[in-house]
Amino acid sequence: xxxxxxxxxxxxxxxxxxxxxxxxxxxxxxxxxxxxxxxxxxxxxxxxxxxxxxxxxxxxxxxxxxxxxxxxxxxxxxxxxxxxxxxxxxxxxxxxxxxxxxxxxxxxxxxxxxxxxxxxxxxxxxxxxxxxxxxxxxxxxxxxxxxxxxxxxxxxxxxxxxxxxxxxxxxxxxxxxxxxxxxxxxxxxxxxxxxxxxxxxxxxxxxxxxxxxxxxxxxxxxxxxxxxxxxxxxxxxxxxxxxxxxxxxxxxxxxxxxxxxxxxxxxxxxxxxxxxxxx
Numbered sequence: 291x292x293x294x295x296x297x298x299x300x301x302x303x304x305x306x307x308x309x310x311x312x313x314x315x316x317x318x319x320x321x322x323x324x325x326x327x328x329x330x331x332x333x334x335x336x337x338x339x340x341x342x343x344x345x346x347x348x349x350x351x352x353x354x355x356x357x358x359x360x361x362x363x364x365x366x367x368x369x370x371x372x373x374x375x376x377x378x379x380x381x382x383x384x385x386x387x388x389x390x391x392x393x394x395x396x397x398x399x400x401x402x403x404x405x406x407x408x409x410x411x412x413x414x415x416x417x418x419x420x421x422x423x424x425x426x427x428x429x430x431x432x433x434x435x436x437x438x439x440x441x442x443x444x445x446x447x448x449x450x451x452x453x454x455x456x457x458x459x460x461x462x463x464x465x466x467x468x469x470x471x472x473x474x475x476x477x478x479x480x481x482x483x484x485x486x487x488x489x490x491x492x493x494x495x496x497x498x499x500x501x502x503x504x505x506x507x508x509x510x511x512x513x514x515x516x517x518x519x520x521x522x523x524x525x526x527x528x529x530x531x532x533x534x535x536x537x538x539x540x541x542x543x544x545x546x547x548x549x550x551x552x553x554x555x556x557x558x559x560x561x562x563x564x565x566x567x568x569x
Contacts, residue, residue: 320374321355322355322372322373322374323357323363323376326455328457328481333356334354337376339534339537358455359455360430363375367381367385373506373510376504376538377502378430378502379431380429382555384429384564386548389507389508392506392515393546393547394505394506394519394545395519395540395543396551397543398501399501401431401476401499401501401502402432403433405423405441405493406460406490408464408465408489411464411470415445415493419448421470423451423469424468424471426460427453431555432499433460433473435563437473439558439560454469454472457479458482461474464490471493500551502539502540503551504522522535
């Protein structure tokens with residue numbers, strides 16, 4: 291049984307009610323976007339309340355722009371179209387090289403990619419040799435980019451990657467048997483209903499890396515960046531704030547640092563697995 295493709299949404303935009311006072315070089319609203327691990331409506335539902343709270347706390351207005359696919363999101367930040375972007379760890383490397391994006395905060399818990407199979411599926415990695423594997427997108431760091439490099443370079447597998455647009459799609463294609471296994475990350479998997487999780491198990495995990503950062507384009511001045519960081523760190527101190535952070539998978543938010551957290555990823559030499567565009 292094949293699952294129908296999710297309908298595409300060009301974008302959903304939400305303008306926060308509060309705006310900065312008009313200034314010669316200060317836009318009224320900053321574009322915010324998050325990597326689309328899930329459908330655009332779900333991304334909107336998760337992030338809108340937090341952005342509303344940040345607007346109230348800081349006086350900075352945001353326009354939330356969603357993308358249907360990870361490649362669309364990548365194209366936007368590589369062109370510098372996003373002011374604040376919640377991105378995967380290797381996106382931080384790509385964004386730094388392309389536009390100079392500055393990581394602001396991340397969750398303290400490290401990220402691990404997971405390779406999931408059905409409960410009655412493959413018992414060892416060798417069972418996947420020559421099989422079709424599902425991934426949300428080529429450059430999804432833990433779920434696809436680092437995962438594919440490890441499967442090919444370290445475990446000698448030949449795989450047929452299939453790009454399924456979101457983590458949720460990956461799980462459902464594995465369950466249906468359309469692919470033998472699928473790449474994901476723990477935080478995304480934990481967000482799925484128990485009815486989905488209970489049909490899958492983890493066959494393999496990648497080494498840990500620093501988690502997804504919230505990064506700012508360098509055109510956002512340092513004072514505004516610090517205002518955002520301070521507000522996010524304050525949210526850890528209240529139950530309401532903790533709930534907002536948990537909804538976007540940053541329950542243990544802390545400051546991020548490119549040199550410490552993401553520069554080590556440059557040494558993985560994943561460039562050969564980066565795909566600039568795909569159908």
